[in-house]
Amino acid sequence: MGGGGGGDGGYQARQDEIERKKAAARSRLNAMFGVSTAGPAAFSTAGRPGFLNNVGGEVAASLGGSAGGDTTGADEAAANKAARDQLYSQVRDNAFTAGKRGFDEQKTSATRNNKFALFANGLQGGSVDIDQNALLDRTYKQGLLDLGAKADATKADMMGNDEQTRLGLLQSIDAGMDEGSALSSAMNQMKVNSDRATAQAQGTALGDLFGNAGLLYTKNQASQGAQAAGDWWKNYNRGRSTPNTGASGSVYNGRI
Amino acid sequence: MAAYAPYLLMAAGTAADVVGQRNANSERRDIMNRAMEKTAQNQDRATKQVLAEGSNYGTKRLTDVATQEQSALAQALKDVGGGTPQEGAGAQVINGAGDAGQVSGDYLKAKADRAISEGDRLTSVARELAKVRAPGQLMTAEGMRRSDLTEQLGSAASTNRNQAQAASQDAQAVEAPWYGQLGKVASTIGGLWAATGGMGGGSKPDPYSINPKGVRLGDPAPRIRF
Numbered sequence: 001m002g003g004g005g006g007g008d009g010g011y012q013a014r015q016d017e018i019e020r021k022k023a024a025a026r027s028r029l030n031a032m033f034g035v036s037t038a039g040p041a042a043f044s045t046a047g048r049p050g051f052l053n054n055v056g057g058e059v060a061a062s063l064g065g066s067a068g069g070d071t072t073g074a075d076e077a078a079a080n081k082a083a084r085d086q087l088y089s090q091v092r093d094n095a096f097t098a099g100k101r102g103f104d105e106q107k108t109s110a111t112r113n114n115k116f117a118l119f120a121n122g123l124q125g126g127s128v129d130i131d132q133n134a135l136l137d138r139t140y141k142q143g144l145l146d147l148g149a150k151a152d153a154t155k156a157d158m159m160g161n162d163e164q165t166r167l168g169l170l171q172s173i174d175a176g177m178d179e180g181s182a183l184s185s186a187m188n189q190m191k192v193n194s195d196r197a198t199a200q201a202q203g204t205a206l207g208d209l210f211g212n213a214g215l216l217y218t219k220n221q222a223s224q225g226a227q228a229a230g231d232w233w234k235n236y237n238r239g240r241s242t243p244n245t246g247a248s249g250s251v252y253n254g255r256i
Numbered sequence: 257m258a259a260y261a262p263y264l265l266m267a268a269g270t271a272a273d274v275v276g277q278r279n280a281n282s283e284r285r286d287i288m289n290r291a292m293e294k295t296a297q298n299q300d301r302a303t304k305q306v307l308a309e310g311s312n313y314g315t316k317r318l319t320d321v322a323t324q325e326q327s328a329l330a331q332a333l334k335d336v337g338g339g340t341p342q343e344g345a346g347a348q349v350i351n352g353a354g355d356a357g358q359v360s361g362d363y364l365k366a367k368a369d370r371a372i373s374e375g376d377r378l379t380s381v382a383r384e385l386a387k388v389r390a391p392g393q394l395m396t397a398e399g400m401r402r403s404d405l406t407e408q409l410g411s412a413a414s415t416n417r418n419q420a421q422a423a424s425q426d427a428q429a430v431e432a433p434w435y436g437q438l439g440k441v442a443s444t445i446g447g448l449w450a451a452t453g454g455m456g457g458g459s460k461p462d463p464y465s466i467n468p469k470g471v472r473l474g475d476p477a478p479r480i481r482f
Contacts, residue, residue, distance in 0.1 A: 011429070012287075015422035019415050026411070035404075096335065111351075118353040125354025130367050133350045134374050141336045141348070141378050145385055148335035152389070156396050163400045167407045174414050 025173045027073060029182055033166045034081025036074050084162070088155050091197045095151035103147065103206055107140050110210035110217070117217035132216050143209045150206075158197035165189040266446025269439040276436015284427040291423030298416050302409050309405050312398070324394045328386035336378060344379030347371040 027037045114132055118124045123132075169182050169189075211218055312320070329341045339345040348371050354363070432440075 011422040011425040012291075012419065015418050019418065022415075115353040123353075125352065125357060125359045125363055127363075127366060129352045129354050130350060130363070130370050133352050134348075134370050137348055137350055138374060138377070142381070144336045145332055145382065148332055149385075149389065152331070152393070156393070160396070160400065163403065167403055170407055170411065174411050 022173055025182060026170055029166065029169055029173065029186060031073050031077040032080055032183065032186055033162065034077055034084045035166070036077035036081075087194065088159055091158055091194075092151045092155040094198065095154040096147055099147040099150060099206060100144065103140070103143050103209075106208060106210055107136070110136060110139075110215060113217035114215050117215075117220050120220070121216065123216070128216070136210070136215060139209055139215075143206050146206055154197060158193055161193040161196070162190060165193065262446045262449030264446070266443050266450060269442030269444070269446055272435045272439025273432075273437075273443055274439075276432040276439060280430050280432045280436065283430045287423050287427040287430070291420050294419060295416050298412050302412055305405060305408065309402065312401075320394055321390055324390035325383075325386045328389045328393060329383055332382040332386055333379075336382065339379065345375050345382065348374040348378060350374065 030037055111133075114136055115124075118129055118132060121128075123129055165186065169186050172185070173182050326341050333339040333341065333345055336345060347368075350367055350371050352359070352363070352367060431437075
């Protein structure tokens with residue numbers, strides 16, 4: 001006896017075809033983002049350890065077809081991954097260099113001021129000279145470490161945004177966005193993320209670290225400032241029968 | 257023998273109908289079972305993926321953190337001008353204000369000592385910072401990996417659901433086979449045949465007959481005998 005009649009499995013065949021197309025679109029999109037669905041060999045786990053193969057490939061395999069996980073797709077994914085890694089590295093370098101440029105100028109200025117202060121105090125060639133310059137260098141290196149952290153954050157931000165974009169687009173494919181629209185949207189969003197990262201890279205400044213480092217010239221400047229304030233205060237109160245203490249706030253109103 | 261023909265036809269038709277229905281039901285069950293099998297395979301695959309992700313949080317995590325620390329330390333040393341995680345930053349260059357002039361040997365010795373100690377300090381600071389930063393960097397990578405996994409599982413679930421719906425529709429669309437439908441028709445015909453006593457085998461009903469004795473309208477009234 002044969003089986004039942006009618007019911008030719010048409011719905012499943014059509015659904016399988018839809019899923020196969022979705023898997024192919026997912027595979028292509030992943031390849032654009034440097035994620036291979038062909039196998040772990042084509043996808044380096046250096047940046048993201050333990051990343052799993054995309055399930056699209058497995059769905060395609062279960063459907064008896066290929067989700068674009070062919071050699072060409074793997075090559076494309078590998079090339080895109082290399083390009084993206086280079087881009088992330090470049091964004092980090094840009095962020096670091098942009099911050100370092102201003103910081104180097106600050107260091108040059110601080111070194112000069114420090115040298116003047118050492119000479120002015122007759123402390124050159126002594127232990128204070130070594131202490132002061134060691135402190136200057138220490139402050140500079142600490143600043144570079146902080147800059148590195150900021151640059152890392154910029155890079156991580158961009159990577160996170162790209163990953164968010166990829167996952168959002170994969171969801172869109174599942175929800176029914178066609179392959180062409182998904183790829184177009186991916187390109188646009190990647191560009192937006194890249195521009196944003198580049199813009200952020202310009203803003204990795206540290207402020208004046210040397211000003212608060214306790215270097216000799218800043219101490220001199222501080223003492224000079226205190227001296228100037230004291231002189232002004234004495235001059236302000238000169239000739240008064242009841243000198244203004246400024247502490248109560250009742251007489252001194254802040255106007256100079 | 258001819259008198260049994262309608263009953264035979266009815267019985268054969270009913271049997272064919274029953275077998276047809278049974279086979280159709282079997283076909284429906286097969287479709288749903290295949291779908292369930294596919295769902296079970298996808299579920300197994302998803303479970304494996306989740307367990308593989310979970311395995312990253314055991315003892316391997318210690319190794320991952322250590323690897324990330326080395327990476328962060330190497331990057332930090334590169335940022336400050338060189339050195340390797342194994343050898344450290346090395347002695348730092350200290351440019352004294354009095355270097356250009358006459359300086360004592362003690363000064364040079366103190367400066368050299370300080371260059372080494374500052375290098376050690378810098379290496380130590382970079383290592384501490386790497387220890388602080390590595391967990392965060394690792395968690396960022398893990399977060400992206402988990403997002404990827406979640407999306408994959410969601411996609412697989414969506415595929416599963418769609419395929420299950422398609423299988424259900426296919427199962428609903430299964431019809432009885434041709435012999436079942438033929439049997440149903442044969443059974444109906446047999447039933448009608450049996451009800452009329454068999455084709456050509458019974459007397460035609462007389463539209464005028466009003467009683468079993470064949471008294472007709474217009475006949476003289478029967479005599480009543482007492």
